[in-house]
Structures are given as structure tokens and as C-alpha cells.
Amino acid sequence: MALMSAAGLCVTASPAMAQTKVVHIQSDASPLATAVWAGDTLYVSGQLASPVTLADAATGKAAEYGDTQTQATSIFKKLDAILKEQGLTLGDVVNMHVYMAGDPNKGGKLDFPGLQAAYLQYFGTKEQPNKPSRAAMQVAALAAPWALIEIEVIAVRSK
Structure with a gap:
């Protein structure tokens, strides 16, 4: 297969280079994958909190x-x-998306300082200095009515 580069040079791509191994980390108990490997990149589905006190x-x-x-x-x-x-x-996380809903106990406002306080316990510390790129956005609601936050990440295996 020949590809044209921006400089006009003809480059041949081997079929092995064009294929990426994809592995789905999933269980029959869930309608979606917990994570998906695409080559050395792991895409982790959005996670919600576990209960502090069980029902x-x-x-x-x-x-x-x-x-x-x-x-x-x-x-x-x-x-x-x-x-x-x-x-x-x-430390392998390179990108993070944070989805936040307003907290009813804070008049429906986002608790960004609460997110940041938790985040700083895990990222940019002496033990784990790496910080991912990150986007945080407000959403009208999350899938679970009690959820105030959902986080998905992308991590890359270093070679």
C-alpha cells in the first residue's frame, strides 16, 4: 500500500503497521466494556462512585x-x-474527562473544589507526579440519579 506524504514522497506502509490489536475488557454482567485496549492505549469507560453506605x-x-x-x-x-x-x-493516564452534575446540597451548583481536592490526592503528588490533560464539564444529569460526577480516562503503556 503506497501513501503520499505532505512532502510528496511515496511511503509504503506494511499491513502489520496498519493493524492495531484491540482487546475488550468486559463481563457478561455489564452492557458495556470496562475498558478497551487499542494497541498500547487503554480507554477506560466512565466510572461512577461506589456507595459509602449500602442500601x-x-x-x-x-x-x-x-x-x-x-x-x-x-x-x-x-x-x-x-x-x-x-x-x-x-501515572500512565494521559487524558481525563470529568462530567459533573450540580449538587442539590449546594443549591444545584458544581462542587469543582471538591473534585480538585480529590484529584490532588492522586495526581501531581510526590509519589505520583504525572498530571493528565483534563477536561471538566457540567452536564444536566448523569445516568444514576444520585451521581454528582463521572470520570473516564485514557492511559498509555510506556515502552
Whole structure:
């Protein structure tokens, strides 16, 4: 296969170079992949927080998930575990998308300081100095009615 470069030179690409190995990290219990490898790049699906207090069916009490900082901390712990299962660390994260909904306990406003407080425990520290590129955006709502934040990341295996 011949390709034309910007300088007008003819370059031949080998079929092996054009193919990227794709591996889906998934379970039958979920309708989406937890993560997908494309070559040395891992795309991790958006993660929501785990409950701080589990629901109690006997009393009818709903699960509690905490404020934005608590939810973000839970999500960073989940992301760390997912990455470790794949032989990566939070230091391998190169890009992060953060989706935030307004906190009803803060008059429907975003708690960006809460996100930042959790983020700074995991990124840009003495133990883990790498900081990914990041975008944070407000959304009207997230898939779970209790969710204040969802985070997805892209990590790259260094060679």
C-alpha cells in the first residue's frame, strides 16, 4: 500500500503497521466494556462512585454516595484498581474527562473544589507526579440519579 506524504514522497506502509490489536475488557454482567485496549492505549469507560453506605432493604434506606469529593475519591480508587489489573498506574493516564452534575446540597451548583481536592490526592503528588490533560464539564444529569460526577480516562503503556 503506497501513501503520499505532505512532502510528496511515496511511503509504503506494511499491513502489520496498519493493524492495531484491540482487546475488550468486559463481563457478561455489564452492557458495556470496562475498558478497551487499542494497541498500547487503554480507554477506560466512565466510572461512577461506589456507595459509602449500602442500601438497607429491611429498613428501606437508600444507599449513600456522599458529596462530590467523596464520589471523586471513590472513582479515583476504582480507576486505580482497573489500571492495576491491566498492568498500568494512574501515572500512565494521559487524558481525563470529568462530567459533573450540580449538587442539590449546594443549591444545584458544581462542587469543582471538591473534585480538585480529590484529584490532588492522586495526581501531581510526590509519589505520583504525572498530571493528565483534563477536561471538566457540567452536564444536566448523569445516568444514576444520585451521581454528582463521572470520570473516564485514557492511559498509555510506556515502552
